[in-house]
Amino acid sequence: xxxxxxxxxxxxxxxxxxxxxxxxxxxxxxxxxxxxxxxxxxxxxxxxxxxxxxxxxxxxxxxxxxxxxxxxxxxxxxxxxxxxxxxxxxxxxxxxxxxxxxxxxxxxxxxxxxxxxxxxxxxxxxxxxxxxxxxxxxxxxxxxxxxxxxxxxxxxxxxxxxxxxxxxxxxxxxxxxxxxxxxxxxxxxxxxxxxxxxxxxxxxxxxxxxxxxxxxxxxxxxxxxxxxxxxxxxxxxxxxxxxxxxxxxxxxxxxxxxxxxxxxxxxxxxxxxxxxxxxxxxxxxxxxxxxxxxxxxxxxxxxxxxxxxxxxxxxxxxxxxxxxxxxxxxxxxxxxxxxxxxxxxxxxxxxxxxxxxxxxxxxxxxxxxxxxxxxxxxxxxxxxxxxxxxxxxxxxxxxxxxxxxxxxxxxxxxxxxx
Numbered sequence: 001x002x003x004x005x006x007x008x009x010x011x012x013x014x015x016x017x018x019x020x021x022x023x024x025x026x027x028x029x030x031x032x033x034x035x036x037x038x039x040x041x042x043x044x045x046x047x048x049x050x051x052x053x054x055x056x057x058x059x060x061x062x063x064x065x066x067x068x069x070x071x072x073x074x075x076x077x078x079x080x081x082x083x084x085x086x087x088x089x090x091x092x093x094x095x096x097x098x099x100x101x102x103x104x105x106x107x108x109x110x111x112x113x114x115x116x117x118x119x120x121x122x123x124x125x126x127x128x129x130x131x132x133x134x135x136x137x138x139x140x141x142x143x144x145x146x147x148x149x150x151x152x153x154x155x156x157x158x159x160x161x162x163x164x165x166x167x168x169x170x171x172x173x174x175x176x177x178x179x180x181x182x183x184x185x186x187x188x189x190x191x192x193x194x195x196x197x198x199x200x201x202x203x204x205x206x207x208x209x210x211x212x213x214x215x216x217x218x219x220x221x222x223x224x225x226x227x228x229x230x231x232x233x234x235x236x237x238x239x240x241x242x243x244x245x246x247x248x249x250x251x252x253x254x255x256x257x258x259x260x261x262x263x264x265x266x267x268x269x270x271x272x273x274x275x276x277x278x279x280x281x282x283x284x285x286x287x288x289x290x291x292x293x294x295x296x297x298x299x300x301x302x303x304x305x306x307x308x309x310x311x312x313x314x315x316x317x318x319x320x321x322x323x324x325x326x327x328x329x330x331x332x333x334x335x336x337x338x339x340x341x342x343x344x345x346x347x348x349x350x351x352x353x354x355x356x357x358x359x360x361x362x363x364x365x366x367x368x369x370x371x372x373x374x375x376x377x378x379x380x381x382x383x384x385x386x387x388x389x390x391x392x393x394x395x396x397x398x399x400x401x402x403x404x405x406x407x408x409x410x411x412x413x414x415x416x417x418x
Contacts, residue, residue, distance in 0.1 A: 010061040017058030021051040022140035026175045035175045040167030049395040066121040082118030089115040129409040140188045180396040182224040187403045189215040233379045328385040
């Protein structure tokens, strides 16, 4: 009895913690103050997202519950995979410290995504899973809508909004507004879209479609080109998977699928009409005219490849410093070297080959939603990894892991209910 009461209390604390994870509130370890400056580009020393503290605390409570009530709580990956991930994490740190002789803090920042996966736990009851999902959904939505209100309250026409206005939240700068924050907006927009696709009640579909539309409007106003790439990616993917669905079902469309497609056409038409007047369109047009669409990314990558392959020894063992390549994979190779990176990929591939159940479920059945959700989310990860290396930023990482877990909950429930 006491275990049940304590477990319920821990779950309540988890719910409270999850509510704070989506909010871009940062604490500066350099001066022990919150990052609250009336400028779109706050000056900080060592900014840490407050959500990181709540994320670690919340999933620590879930991990404790997995030990207290193993039938009611489970781990995201098995103990064997946790051991493998821990081995890779220690190997990477030791390699950077003793072989590459680089920054220990930088090594932790680059490799921490590997370790965190092994300690994520979750409730097995979909009722409790839904509580966590909806808390994160409404918490993120509240901030996004408040941010939109703070932008429009200035009375500036949407086409004239600059990054100075969009980077402010009621006069206070949103730290990492143009890197991690825009990536997190994309994560939650995709989560809203997945919930919209699985919803059966019309009112629920309309609500989450509205959530998705509001969030994408905010992304267009913040005007990060990665957001447009993400949008193009999963709408292209959705079109291909829908065509696959038509082929498999002999071009027969159910009423629910037809209703979903018709509802999706509304925001698409809205954004097509709105796009020429949004800051993202102005920014893209300006960068194309100036021949700077990639903002020098291709030059950076070209320079990175020359630097990496120009020094075979450091290519293998790592340079140990900070690359500035804006690319997570190149950052890892620069920091640790090619050898441990290839070893990590090789070990994970062996595990997938030995236990191919997950990939078989995704690719060898007719579950179009599962294919769209998994491939779309991996696509978001790829875009952010290649453009901004956001996965190495704690604020993006914790929200990436949390949304991935929530989408896993949803897909498992969809599969269970057929």
